[in-house]
Amino acid sequence: MTGFWNQFEFVFPWLLPLVIVPPLIFLWQLRRDGEVSLRLPSTESVRNLRSWKSVVRPWLPLLRVAALCLFIIALARPRLDLSEESVTAEGIDIVLTMDLSTSMGATDFQPNRLEVAKTVARNFVQQREFDRIGLVVYAGEAYTKSPLTVDKEIVDRFIAELEMGEITDGTAIGTGLATAVNRLKDSDVASKIIILLTDGENNAGYHSPELAAELAKEYGIRVYTIGVGSGEATYMPSSPLGGGGYAFKPTRGTVDDKLLAYIAETTNGRYFRARDTEELESIYGYIDELETTEIETTIFKRYEERFGYFLLIGLGFLLLETVLRYTILKSVP
Structure with a gap:
């Protein structure tokens, strides 16, 4: 495993700090939504109305956050250095x-x-x-x-x-x-x-x-x-x-x-x-x-691009978030 990580590199590593931006936006929105929520004199009357769907639904955007993070990593172009040395x-x-x-x-x-x-x-x-x-x-x-x-x-x-x-x-x-x-x-x-x-x-x-x-x-x-x-x-x-x-x-x-x-x-x-x-x-x-x-x-430089893996997983997270939002976790107006 150590050898694998020693071969791993990014073509544009300066893009990696952007990975923290989607989680920060999510936390900011979560805090803002909490501040403008409807205030009731007592929550006793609605406590029993909460279901697992209503608990999970606010966290659904995390899938989109994860997808955006993976897209940023993909933009940084991760790859494996497969240099070969011919002696x-x-x-x-x-x-x-x-x-x-x-x-x-x-x-x-x-x-x-x-x-x-x-x-x-x-x-x-x-x-x-x-x-x-x-x-x-x-x-x-x-x-x-x-x-x-x-x-x-x-x-x-x-x-x-x-x-x-x-x-x-x-x-x-x-x-x-x-x-x-x-x-x-x-x-x-x-x-x-x-x-x-x-x-x-x-x-x-x-x-x-x-x-x-x-x-x-x-x-x-x-x-x-x-x-x-x-x-x-x-x-x-x-x-x-x-x-x-x-x-x-x-x-x-x-x-x-x-x-x-x-x-x-x-x-x-x-x-x-x-x-x-x-x-x-x-x-x-x-x-x-x-x-x-x-x-x-003689050293031959050969690379194996790995950005596709991050791109596909990110697209999978986006697709999963979309499916859940409009099916199982669909909110009723």
Whole structure:
């Protein structure tokens, strides 16, 4: 109902104050008729002569008053604004490629690198209203967790469910990148990007990261690489204990900055280094601003006139008043 009234408008709203004129005239006439009424020494003799008709008849002009009010409203031309907005968006195809190696459990990010990466990625996904987004995960191997889709809720759920140990351990950057390229190579959109996040060095997989970067370049795919890790001494999972737990050991993880920068440069992307949560958030924010979606919006104005409803009801009141005045409520001279 709120939406209906928000769409309701008048073409000539300055006429609406005139609505109070008919009721004022009626009240003035009612008062005047009362002042010139016949005065009797006593009304006792005529009290029993009053019927429901004589009681109702003085109020019969109210129907004419209501009709005049409705006519004034009709003159103000009430209408519904049915504006339609046509949005044409040229979306971007994005594949998030996330590292699930056990080193992502390092505690230099709180509670750990993976949980922070998941939270920031989920926020990024929600900002990309018109884009298709896919999800590729990798460790010692890689696989597609979600194909390209506009259903952000599905992608969000898949990211939220990510855990270390889903895949054989290791850091197969080349295989992860090649899998993401495979998801995008047949896309016909103008802009295709991969956001590849890792905290280590390529030490597994059956695809060379350099070759995967060349493939991305060939298919016109831009790759943004993100290296995660403070570079300071921290605790990192070393071996599973069962039940989802890990034994931790002190370590100073290393990120292959040179390789990640090469991948980004080869594909006309950019390499970012995230040493804490704030830097990671700002990186995704920068990519979000950098990769803007082209949106063309056209607004079509369409109105539905509603004055006819008020006019018909007003005419109905006038007709009813006329019928009652000369039939049921007819006064005898």
